[in-house]
Amino acid sequence: MKLDYRLTVLVGLGFMTISAFWSLYDFVIPMIMLKAFEFKDTMAGVIMSFDNVLALFMLPLFGMLSDNTNTSMGRRMPYILGGTAMAVVSMLLIPYAVMANKLILFIVALALALLSMSFYRSPAVALMPDVTPKPLRSKGNAVINLMGAVGGILVLGMVALLAPDKDNINYWPLFLGTAAVMVVGVIILKLTVNEPAAVIKMRHDSAAMGIDVEEAEHDETLVTHEKLPKAYKKSLIFILLSVALWFMGYNAVTSAFSKYAMVSLGMKESQTALILMVASIAAIISFIPVGIISSKVGRKKIILMGVAVLVTVFATAAFYTAFNPMLFVSFALAGIAWAAINVNSLPMVLEMSKGANVGRYTGYYYTASMAAQVVTPIASGALLEHLGYQTLMPYGALFVGLAFLTMMQVKHGDSKPIAPRSKLEVFDVAD
Numbered sequence: 001m002k003l004d005y006r007l008t009v010l011v012g013l014g015f016m017t018i019s020a021f022w023s024l025y026d027f028v029i030p031m032i033m034l035k036a037f038e039f040k041d042t043m044a045g046v047i048m049s050f051d052n053v054l055a056l057f058m059l060p061l062f063g064m065l066s067d068n069t070n071t072s073m074g075r076r077m078p079y080i081l082g083g084t085a086m087a088v089v090s091m092l093l094i095p096y097a098v099m100a101n102k103l104i105l106f107i108v109a110l111a112l113a114l115l116s117m118s119f120y121r122s123p124a125v126a127l128m129p130d131v132t133p134k135p136l137r138s139k140g141n142a143v144i145n146l147m148g149a150v151g152g153i154l155v156l157g158m159v160a161l162l163a164p165d166k167d168n169i170n171y172w173p174l175f176l177g178t179a180a181v182m183v184v185g186v187i188i189l190k191l192t193v194n195e196p197a198a199v200i201k202m203r204h205d206s207a208a209m210g211i212d213v214e215e216a217e218h219d220e221t222l223v224t225h226e227k228l229p230k231a232y233k234k235s236l237i238f239i240l241l242s243v244a245l246w247f248m249g250y251n252a253v254t255s256a257f258s259k260y261a262m263v264s265l266g267m268k269e270s271q272t273a274l275i276l277m278v279a280s281i282a283a284i285i286s287f288i289p290v291g292i293i294s295s296k297v298g299r300k301k302i303i304l305m306g307v308a309v310l311v312t313v314f315a316t317a318a319f320y321t322a323f324n325p326m327l328f329v330s331f332a333l334a335g336i337a338w339a340a341i342n343v344n345s346l347p348m349v350l351e352m353s354k355g356a357n358v359g360r361y362t363g364y365y366y367t368a369s370m371a372a373q374v375v376t377p378i379a380s381g382a383l384l385e386h387l388g389y390q391t392l393m394p395y396g397a398l399f400v401g402l403a404f405l406t407m408m409q410v411k412h413g414d415s416k417p418i419a420p421r422s423k424l425e426v427f428d429v430a431d
Contacts, residue, residue, distance in 0.1 A: 001205060003132070003139045007198060011131060012147030013189040014080050014124035017182040019151035021087060021117055024178045025051070027159055028171055029110070036098045036169045037106065047107075049377070051114045055370040058115070060363030063122035067359040074195030075359070076123040076130065083120025084186045087113055088179045095171045122366060126359040129350045131198040133206045137347035138299055142291025145343060149284045154181055212354065232352050235412040239348055240368040242406040246307065246341055247372035249399030252380035253314060254279075256392055264389045267323045275331050282335030283342075290336075290343045299344035300407065300414050306340030307404045309333055311397050318393035348413035 030048065033039040039047070062079060069075045093109035125144070132140040155178055162173040206212050228236065254276065261272040294302045313334045320327065346365050353361040376399075383391040 001133065001136065001209065003136045003143075005143065007131060007193065008128065008140050008143040009147065010189060010192045011127050012144045013185040014120075014127060015144050016147040016151035017084060017185045018117065018121055018124060019148035020155045020178055020181045020185075021091070021113075023152040023155040024091075024159075024174060025113075027156070028174060032094070032098055032106070032169070032171065035167075036101070037103055045377075047110070049374060050111075051117075052370045052374045054114055054118055055121075056367055056374065058118035059122045059366040059370070060360065062119055063126060063359035063361075063363030063366075064357075065359075066123040066126065067357050072196070073190075074199065076127040077190065077193075077195050079120045079123035080127070080186060081190060083116050083123075084182055086119065087116035088182055090116055092175055092179060095175045098169050098171060122359055122362045125346070125366075126362045127195065129347070129353075129358050129362075130195070131193075131202045133202055133209065134211055134347075134351055135209070135295065137350060138294040138344050139288075139291035141347050142287040142339075142343045145339070146284065146287045149280075149287075151181065151185075228352060232412050235410045236349065236352050236364070238406050238409040239345070239413060240364060242303075242403045242410070243345055243349075243365060243368040244372040245399050245403035245406060246310070247369045248376040248379075249314065249396040249401075249403070250310065250338060251373055252376045252399070253392060253396040255377065256380060256384060256389075260384075260389045260392045261323075264392075265320060265323055271323060275327055278328050279331040279335035279338075282332040283339040284335075286336045286339035287343060290339050294340075294344050298414050299348050300410060302340050303344050303348070304404060304407055306337040307400055307407065309337035310341070311401045311404065313337065314393050314397035314400060318390070318397070348410070351413040 030044060033044045033047065066075050066079050069078060071078055073081075090109050090112035094106060094113065097103075097106035097109055128140050128144050129137055155174075158174055158177045162177060164170050203212070257276060258272040261267040261275070290302065313330045317327070317330055346362070349361050349365045350358060380392065380395050383395060
């Protein structure tokens with residue numbers, strides 16, 4: 001069986017719209033708070049962390065709600081359409097509030113936009129495993145990550161062309177452009193993907209491979225309260241702990257690297273941005289190959305290799321005292337390692353789910369990753385402030401290294417070999 005790349009790309013349009021919004025949010029909102037409302041750094045940091053705090057509770061909630069939804073459009077599509085509509089309306093209030101200098105409206109509009117994004121993030125991500133058999137989900141997740149990168153690149157391109165000058169606070173072009181990307185993406189998704197039919201096809205394809213056979217007998221939404229066996233629950237806990245740990249390490253390094261490089265290595269801003277860009281490009285190029293290799297070698301092995309490389313990169317980077325061209329090589333390897341981890345971690349969590357609770361398990365994954373992103377800026381920031389910037393790389397290496405130990409305890413969630421439907425299919429090695 002082969003991945004339906006056309007369907008997966010179309011399903012990935014939902015995640016593309018999410019990434020487009022977050023690229024705009026991460027770049028523009030701090031600038032608005034500084035230029036338009038003159039927020040202090042502490043208050044700006046509190047507001048920028050609100051989305052991660054909100055995600056801890058909202059993503060599992062809406063993941064579970066979508067699991068138990070049953071409409072003619074499917075389980076996830078109502079949340080994707082409704083969430084996108086609410087997000088677009090609320091986010092377009094932000095540039096209006098900025099131009100009118102209405103702080104309260106800005107805060108309310110921003111809160112509504114974040115709530116709207118929480119409304120459909122888990123359902124949009126859960127749509128891929130809904131229509132993809134378990135053994136193919138690493139490949140599918142690679143495509144989803146690639147679509148997310150496309151969304152981010154589209155918005156960053158608009159930022160490069162449309163961002164206002166230093167003293168200009170007119171952000172209308174950027175918000176309108178991002179809203180257009182979101183609306184067009186979701187409309188194409190709705191017009192080209194028949195969610196209920198795709199889900200039924202996936203269940204029957206899976207049953208033909210001997211996977212979740214009982215689900216093929218139910219065309220309607222399944223609701224299960226079946227408890228996870230103890231051994232599987234242990235693996236789930238350890239992989240979620242691993243997710244939290246490697247996000248603790250990786251996000252600390254990437255978010256503070258620009259300041260670290262300037263203070264500790266004496267580098268220019270342009271050099272730091274170029275190094276991070278190299279890491280991002282390396283990750284994007286690696287997504288699809290990593291997905292293909294993982295489906296053949298196994299998810300856990302690829303994750304452990306990625307974790308080992310990431311620990312090595314962070315640990316050796318701690319010895320640099322000035323700019324060195326080898327930093328480009330190191331961070332290219334970090335990007336590839338992060339792709340190896342990121343492509344496989346969500347599918348490993350979802351391997352332990354049933355079709356009826358994919359949204360819930362997607363929520364578990366995001367709770368672990370978001371919890372880390374709430375805690376690590378505070379923990380790493382305190383170390384940088386009180387002990388110095390030389391603590392950044394050891395901090396990153398420590399937490400990613402701990403993730404290696406917890407991943408070793410994971411015994412379930414790896415991809416299972418796909419049984420050929422006929423003897424002739426054994427000789428079909430094309431991908």
